[in-house]
Amino acid sequence: MLIIESIADMRQFVRQAWAAGKTVGLVPTMGALHEGHLTLMRQACAACDVVVASIFVNPIQFGPKEDFAAYPRDLASDSEKAAAAGVAAIFHPSVAEMYPTGFSTYVRVEGITEKLCGRSRPGHFQGVTTVVNKLFHIVQPDKAFFGQKDAQQVLVLQRMVQDLNMDVSLEVVPIVREADGLAKSSRNVYLSPEERQAALVLSRSLAKAQQAVAAGECDVAVLRELVTEEIAAQPLATVDYVELYGYPGLEDIDRLSGRALLALAVKIGRTRLIDNCILEAKACF
Amino acid sequence: MLIIESIADMRQFVRQAWAAGKTVGLVPTMGALHEGHLTLMRQACAACDVVVASIFVNPIQFGPKEDFAAYPRDLASDSEKAAAAGVAAIFHPSVAEMYPTGFSTYVRVEGITEKLCGRSRPGHFQGVTTVVNKLFHIVQPDKAFFGQKDAQQVLVLQRMVQDLNMDVSLEVVPIVREADGLAKSSRNVYLSPEERQAALVLSRSLAKAQQAVAAGECDVAVLRELVTEEIAAQPLATVDYVELYGYPGLEDIDRLSGRALLALAVKIGRTRLIDNCILEAKACF
Incomplete structure (x- = not known):
C-alpha cells in the first residue's frame, strides 16, 4: 500500500x-x-x-x-x-x-x-x-x-x-457499533472507563425512542422528552441537542409521518459524541 | 452543431x-x-x-x-x-x-x-x-x-x-475591441448612438494612463486622477470605480512596481461598462 x-x-x-x-x-x-x-x-x-x-x-x-x-x-x-x-x-x-x-x-x-x-x-x-x-x-x-x-x-x-x-x-x-451499543467513533478514545460506561446512554435513549414509536407514539415532543429524560438521568452526560426532523429533508415536524431523523449530540465529561437513528412511523396519522 | x-x-x-x-x-x-x-x-x-x-x-x-x-x-x-x-x-x-x-x-x-x-x-x-x-x-x-x-x-x-x-x-x-477602441461587450447593444460615442472615454482614459506610465509616471494617485478627470469631462459618463491594484494579487499599492491592473467601471447613461489594462512600470523606484 x-x-x-x-x-x-x-x-x-x-x-x-x-x-x-x-x-x-x-x-x-x-x-x-x-x-x-x-x-x-x-x-x-x-x-x-x-x-x-x-x-x-x-x-x-x-x-x-x-x-x-x-x-x-x-x-x-x-x-x-x-x-x-x-x-x-x-x-x-x-x-x-x-x-x-x-x-x-x-x-x-x-x-x-x-x-x-x-x-x-x-x-x-x-x-x-x-x-x-x-x-x-x-x-x-x-x-x-x-x-x-x-x-x-x-x-x-x-x-x-x-x-x-x-x-x-x-x-x-450503516453505523457500526460496539457489542454494547456505543457507536464507533475516533473520539471514544477520550473516554475514561467510567465515561465509556456512561456513553451508553446515547444508544440506549435512541432505542427507547424506537420502542416508543413501535408502540405507536407519534408525538415528536413526547419522543424528544423521552430521550432527554433518559440522558438527564446519567450524571456524566450533558445534552448538546436532541432533535427530530423529517428525513431526508430535515424539515420541522410535530408528528411522525414517514421517515424522521432522531439525532443527538451529548457531552460525556468533556467529550462530545453524536449518534442517530431513522425512525419510521407506520401507524401515525 | x-x-x-x-x-x-x-x-x-x-x-x-x-x-x-x-x-x-x-x-x-x-x-x-x-x-x-x-x-x-x-x-x-x-x-x-x-x-x-x-x-x-x-x-x-x-x-x-x-x-x-x-x-x-x-x-x-x-x-x-x-x-x-x-x-x-x-x-x-x-x-x-x-x-x-x-x-x-x-x-x-x-x-x-x-x-x-x-x-x-x-x-x-x-x-x-x-x-x-x-x-x-x-x-x-x-x-x-x-x-x-x-x-x-x-x-x-x-x-x-x-x-x-x-x-x-x-x-x-486578450480583450477584443472595436476599431475605435471600445471593448466588445454584450451590453454595448444598450447604447444609443450618442452614448456609443461617449463610451469611448473608457478606452481613451486607459490609453492616457498607459502613455503617462510610458512617460515615467509611477504615482498611483496621479494615475487614478488622470483617468478620473478624463471620464469626468464626458457628461454622459458616471464613474462607478477607477482602481489600480498590484497584479495578479490585487494588493493595494501607492506606486507602480512590476505589473498593475488599472480597472474601471463607468455608467454611460444607464449602461454599466467595464474595461481594464495591465500597466507595466519599467523605470519606477
Whole structure:
C-alpha cells in the first residue's frame, strides 16, 4: 500500500488507475481508524477496483475551542489497518499542501447546515464541504463512501454533489457499533472507563425512542422528552441537542409521518459524541 | 452543431468525446455573442478537439436591481455564430435545470472578490464561481476559455480552480475591441448612438494612463486622477470605480512596481461598462 503526500502524486496515481481501466473508490477520513472506517473501506474495495483512503485532520472543520490539536493521530497503526482492509493508497497531505498561503475559496451548503451540529458547531460543515470538494477533485473517484453515523454530514454532502453536479456517487454505510451499543467513533478514545460506561446512554435513549414509536407514539415532543429524560438521568452526560426532523429533508415536524431523523449530540465529561437513528412511523396519522 | 438543454445529455455528449479520445474545450458565456466570445471559441477550437460553448444567463450573478430580465438573448443568432466559429455543441440549460427547487450550495472566493466589481455588485462573484463550478463539473473540460475583459473574474476563477484543485486549465484571451477602441461587450447593444460615442472615454482614459506610465509616471494617485478627470469631462459618463491594484494579487499599492491592473467601471447613461489594462512600470523606484 502506498502512502501519498502530495496532490500531484495522488493525481498521477489515479491517472494510472484510469489508464488501466480501473474504477476508483474514495474513503475520506480523519484517521484514528476504527471498525466503522474499516467497514467503509471493505465496502469500497468490494465495489471499486482501486480504493484510496484519505487521512487528513481537516483544520477548517474544527471550531477555535474544539479538539483539532488533540484529535488522535496514528498514521502507522492506521496504515496497517487500511492495508488489511484492502486499501491501495492512503492520501495523507499536510495542512500546507491542502491550504497553502492565500487559500480563500469555500463551498457552503445553506439551510440544512444551520441545524443540529451546524448550530452547535458554526463553520463546521463549510469546512467539511470544502475539504470533500477538494478531495473529490484530487482523487476524482467513481464512488465515495461515508458513514451514516454522521447523518447530517451525509445529507449535506449529497446536497453539495447534487447542486454542484459533481460526477461522483455517494455510498452511505450503516453505523457500526460496539457489542454494547456505543457507536464507533475516533473520539471514544477520550473516554475514561467510567465515561465509556456512561456513553451508553446515547444508544440506549435512541432505542427507547424506537420502542416508543413501535408502540405507536407519534408525538415528536413526547419522543424528544423521552430521550432527554433518559440522558438527564446519567450524571456524566450533558445534552448538546436532541432533535427530530423529517428525513431526508430535515424539515420541522410535530408528528411522525414517514421517515424522521432522531439525532443527538451529548457531552460525556468533556467529550462530545453524536449518534442517530431513522425512525419510521407506520401507524401515525 | 448540437444544442443541448439537459445536464444528462451534456454529460453523455462529453463521455462520447472522451471515448473517442478527444480533448474537450469549454467557453462559458451568457450569449449575445460578439467578436470577443467568437475569439474565445476560435482559440478553443484551435486548442481542443471538441468545443462546447455554454449560453446561460445566470440569474445568481445579477443583483436585484441589475439587468437580468433585460439582458440580450438571441439563441438563433448566437447558434449561427458559434457554429461558424467551429463549436460542436451549445449547452443551453434552463434556469430550473441549473437551479432546481432546493438548490442551496454556493462556492465563494474571499478577499479578491471584495474589490472592484465585487464592491459595486455584492454577490456577483459568488454567482459566477458557483455557476462556473457547476459548468466545470457538467462538461469536465480539459481547457476553459475566458476573456481578459473580465480581468477580476479571471483572477477569481483562477483562485477557485487552484484552491479547490479543479482539474481544468484556464486559458485567458486578450480583450477584443472595436476599431475605435471600445471593448466588445454584450451590453454595448444598450447604447444609443450618442452614448456609443461617449463610451469611448473608457478606452481613451486607459490609453492616457498607459502613455503617462510610458512617460515615467509611477504615482498611483496621479494615475487614478488622470483617468478620473478624463471620464469626468464626458457628461454622459458616471464613474462607478477607477482602481489600480498590484497584479495578479490585487494588493493595494501607492506606486507602480512590476505589473498593475488599472480597472474601471463607468455608467454611460444607464449602461454599466467595464474595461481594464495591465500597466507595466519599467523605470519606477
